[in-house]
Amino acid sequence: AVLDAARDAEPGCVVFVESLAAAAPDPTADGASGRGSPSALGWLLDRVRGHDTVVVVGETTDPDAVDPALRRGGRFDAEVRVGVPDPAARRAILDVHTDGVRLADAVSLDAVADRTHGYTGADLTAVLVDAATRAAGSAAGPPVIRQRDLEAALDAVGPSTLRDVSVQTPTTTYQDIGGLDRAKREVVRTVEWPQRYPALFERLDAAAPTGVLLHGPPGTGKTMLAKAVAASTDANFLSVDGPELMNRYVGESERGVRDLFERARRLAPAVVFLDEVDSLAPARHDTDTGASERVVSQLLTELDGLSPRGSVAVLAATNRRESVDPALLRPGRIETQVAVPIPDQDARAAIFEVQLDGVATGRIDTTALAAATTGYTGSDIAGVVREGALLAMEDHLRETEFDATDASGLVVTQRHLRRAIETTAPSVDGAG
Template sequence: MVSDSVISALQAASRLDPDNADLHLHLADLLFQAGRAAEALAEARQVLFTQPDRLEALRLAAWAAEEAGDPQAAARYHRLNDALTGVIQGAAPLPAPMPTPVLAEADPTPEPPDARWDLQTPRVTLADVAGMTEVKRRLDLALISPLRNPELLKMYGAALGGGLLLYGPPGCGKTFIARAVAGELNARFLAVGLSDVLDMYMGQSERNLSEVFALARRNAPCVLFFDEIDALGRRRSQMRHSAANVVGQLLSELDGAKASNEGVFVLAATNSPWDVDPALRRPGRFDRTLLVLPPDAAARLALLQSQLRSRPHEGLDLSALVQQTEGFSGADLTYLVSSATELAMEEAIASGQVRPVRQADFVRALREVRPSTAAWFESARNVAQFANQDGTYDELLGYFRNQSGRNESGRGRGR
């Protein structure tokens, strides 16, 4: 979720520098991500007023107009974008939502989408995930390549089944990765949180789970993503009877006991995989795990560059910042850049003149901003060392060993 404070800071900066098209475009993108489509459209139009051939602004204006309920404006922006990019008239703009099934197109009065659930068509792919080369390689091997090569699966007598569990410290991009997987597969994306399922009335939580799986099946191909699965699928020995029934319903839906899950790809994320009910980890369910760690040096550099792209800055030593932010999550880095930007804005507001973000702003911000992942690693270390009998956390244990080896090497050089 995009921070409101970041948006407010950028709005203040855009008022001070109204001719900065890159700043307006960045603000429009963040507003769109935050679900504020009408405001995003206004910012995109501000860019198009001075740069009518700016492709990024045209695409963003089209998407924002669609979300804001103005299909005619969206169509105009799509046509302009197509004309500038040479797209054949009638072809879908790039990137485009999934093609609508023929039957739905032929129906003059299609049923409105279920307003309760946030069914999306992601416009991001794994190419938009900064760094994290090993995570993307594992995703491609475990999920994406098999889905793109079904004939190869048949040749080897293999079948793609079960779900994928993403785990790691908070703020490292697990939800964004799941969304990017949906974009990579050109599938719909349905994110489900704890509050979407649990209900105070007897039996309603189970019905909610059944409903969300049914919606995903109707909109296949669909990536069904459960965030904080440890809260929804906690060990039943630790839960009351009514809550344990929810886990039982989830197991039934994952097994496809009442309906086929063909075309439904189930991903889940958790910060505490050791709290997930063991039954959810059996074959055919969440039987594969993927560790999502804080961004490495290359990813931190890419994230810093991305965050700074539309902000005025000068004289920054990004290499030094990358070294000083080891262990920072993606959310930590975003907060760091926002904090440094706010320091520059504070001075700009006081003086009435826009000034760029400088290295000194980051030096000050780093005195306050610390990596939020330390507590998670302390808990995870105990699990990896003393509760890894079945090898579930071998990848995590390997990470700790590598870190220990690096620390030993560093101490040796210090001598």
């Protein structure tokens, strides 16, 4: 009946199949049902080929969930990806939807477009409707949308593309990381510059580095560095531990890698942080034919497909650089390697200052503390400060006979921190 109606339509007809994954699910997928629907749709597509005036268009949010038999020549032989709009497209969408809408002079649609990473056209419409509702509720006369109405609407209406994605908004800054000056410089140049200053790369026709490998002992600040660069660039931060993506079912680990990078492209600018990358992409051997081989191959494919302009940056971290597959570290992939070493004495003093910032203290000699903590990592020093705080509380409670109503005299002293050092040890084997 559909084909007959389409053939009779003048001058031609477009048959639109909505939610194609539901109408024609992949019969090999877990829980898939309705084998009759894909065959009926395939029958329709096969007969449409003989009618130049009839075109079938399908729509889906998950092409991998569609019956593969329909995604071939002669059926759905052309695929068009309709992605999430970039800042310029979001600005154009806002222009369309605010045509005829009263906006206050101080309203900056450019600022709204820059802030709405991951918002679709429908999301932006919802933001404007919410802002208009707020304006109408606070106006005696004709409503005028103000910048504060838009700010409130943005807080209330999130991007629909993030509803099933765990995305962090890091608050860590470079000032929160003591020492590591060389590592900070490399990360800023290779990850932050392409996202903050794309015009400079375009001017020199320079491709931005695709990825950075942070390597060093545990607790030296690799994760903090990744969060700091994401916060500095206002990029979306997608963090995943390598073991989280590994799945014993065939094909699931590769799908996890593919989905992760698809989300990152959708949410660009984005920073993808792969912690424990050596477990996700271990060095392969000639005899490898299993899951690790397929996962590494998928990861290499995703890295090779990233934009050369750095809209998606990859930060990987490992405690064992020699265990990472060498193909991952070639130019064009995770090509920049940044050592995050155990801090030296000057760096330890800086870390103590960062960790003690905001702590009620007496006179503290961070230089002496740094000299007494050879081999300690940043997380070790954070543990020393926590233990020192507990020792200070213990002394305070003993002195006040466990009356905690007055904490005005509670401070961490040099003595507390020296005692804490005596009861802790470096976490890295062989340090100290």
